[in-house]
Amino acid sequence: MSTITTEELSATTLLRFATAGSVDDGKSTLVGRLLHDSKSVLADQLEAVERVSAGRGQDTPDLALLTDGLRAEREQGITIDVAYRYFATPRRRFILADTPGHVQYTRNMVTGASTAELTVILVDARNGVVEQTRRHAAIAALLRVPHVVLAVNKMDLVDYREPVFAAIAEEFTAYATELGVPEVTAIPISALVGDNVVEPSAHMDWYGGPTVLEHLETVPVSHDLTRCHARLPVQYVIRPQSPEHPDYRGYAGQIAAGAFRVGDEITVLPSGRSTTVTGIDLLGEPVDVAWTPQSVTLLLADDIDISRGDLIVPAEDAPATTQDLEATVCHVADEPLTVGHRVLIKHGTRTVKAIVKDIPSRLTLDDLSLHPHPGRLTANDIGRVVIRTAEPLPADTYADSRRTGSFILIDPSDGTTLTAGMVGESFASPDPVDDETDDDGWDF
Known part of the structure; x- marks a missing residue:
């Protein structure tokens, strides 16, 4: 059987992050600049962008087209769907979700940020913090995204003035702190020109912090399994009914959190019945430990009633x-x-x-x-x-x-x-509510 230690898992250098901001704040341009300047764009992709940009009469490639992949997005000049991009630098691998800025598509921002460990919220330096900025900050706080980057974009259009950046950074940080955001890093940028995206800006010598990419490469990402509650929602019960495995009964699903090991005492919810893990199958091979987000099959010591929708948890760490x-x-x-x-x-x-x-x-x-x-x-x-x-x-x-x-x-x-x-998430304690009985067939 294969094994892996928590220390080995903690060495994984993968960062999931999302971008958010109001319409025309430059999210897709920032993502395109990141991909272009970090040399994460294939030659044929860049040629396609250059061809489309030239057809529009633009002198330089429109890097936003690297993420705005839908025809409707290109025609309207806005991001509609969440665009996922995968790229890597020598220091870290990234999964990026470029989310829409229009208020109509706020739901897509929720989707993109739900698994993110960092959110980049863009602000147009000319407009400052607007309602959609506050909404995105509130969503990042609710989703408990541990790291927030405030990217004050289009600094070239305000003559790279430090007071403009400082005022926006102060207002946003105060608002985010009141929401409970644990960490805000403010960076002045120009995604169109490339200032402080991958390379430091020559126009803002008053700024001594990291570029966007430098921060993304160095922000701490925790994979400490010892602090996770192990959870496996059962997706499928496997009974092959084959001569080779006449008694095989496995419970398959993707581990939602934490790790499971052979020998663990577990409880199945909501029934509350307990047993022991006798085996773990991963990609058809037996292992003695598996962790989130691997998809596995657990074998249990006792033949108890388990079906899709049940939750397997450690016996000593079961939620109510x-x-x-x-x-x-x-x-x-x-x-x-x-x-x-x-x-x-x-x-x-x-x-x-x-x-x-x-x-x-x-x-x-x-x-x-x-x-x-x-x-x-x-x-x-x-x-x-x-x-x-x-x-x-x-x-x-x-x-x-x-x-x-x-x-x-x-x-x-x-x-x-x-x-x-x-x-359980709350900005303030709600008033207690009366437990009223419903009278139309949905009485619980």
Whole structure:
């Protein structure tokens, strides 16, 4: 059997990061500049960009085209979908999510930042911090992205003036700190020209900090398994029914957090039954340890009832199961979310019926005040909700696990994603709500 130590895993140099900002703040240009100046662009890709740019009458390549891959994006000149790019430097590998800036596509920013360890939020130096900047900062705080970079872009259009950068950095940092963002690094840049993106700027000798790429290469990324709660949502029960393996029964899924080892005592939720891990299969080979985000099959000592949607956890570290979830959500659908709304809640691999019992508050982005009991959340609103589920769910708090502390609400009529939620997250303590009984067949 193969083994790997926590120290070996911690040496992995992979950074997942996302970009965000308002429309025309230059996100795609920044990403294109990063890829171009770090020599991560293939020759045929650059030739295609140069050809399209020349067809538009542009003298220089439009580097934004390296990420705006959809035809609709190129025609409108905006980013619509989340564009994922993979590149590497000698110091680190990167998975980048370039997210849309238009308020209509805020839901895509939630998607892109949900797995990010760092978010780059761009601000146009001419406009400063605007509402969408504050919304993106709030989402980064809710999603507990540990590192935030404020990239003050288009410094060339304000004559590279230090006071302009300093004022924006001070305003944003104060706002982000109030939200609970643990770390903000402010960098003045010009993505179009290349100042402080990969190479230091010759126009801003007053700035002594890192370039964007230097910061991305050196920001600490933790892979310490000892601090993770091991979680495996069961996706599939494997019973091959073959002569070679007549008694084989495995429980397959992607490890959401932490690590599992042969010999571990585990508990299956929500049933609460316990047993021992007797084997782990990874890519058809037995191993004695596996960790997130590997997809594995666990073999257990006892033949107990386990099905898709169950959660396998260490016996000494099992989360409580509950039918009442309190969470902060970002509503992403055009249809409002209202008190009494019948929904499906998808948590891990489990999907159950649920009712929105209350909406205690909605966040006001301008001053971070809470609007009490708004009754509904509309598209892009951030608010506090109380949800009653038809069946118990083993939910961690989002602070403990970004994977098993998160969920989505789904419209049961057409499968539309309504809301992304974080269990236990809150900007302030909500008022208590009465546990009222529903009388139309969804009484939980």
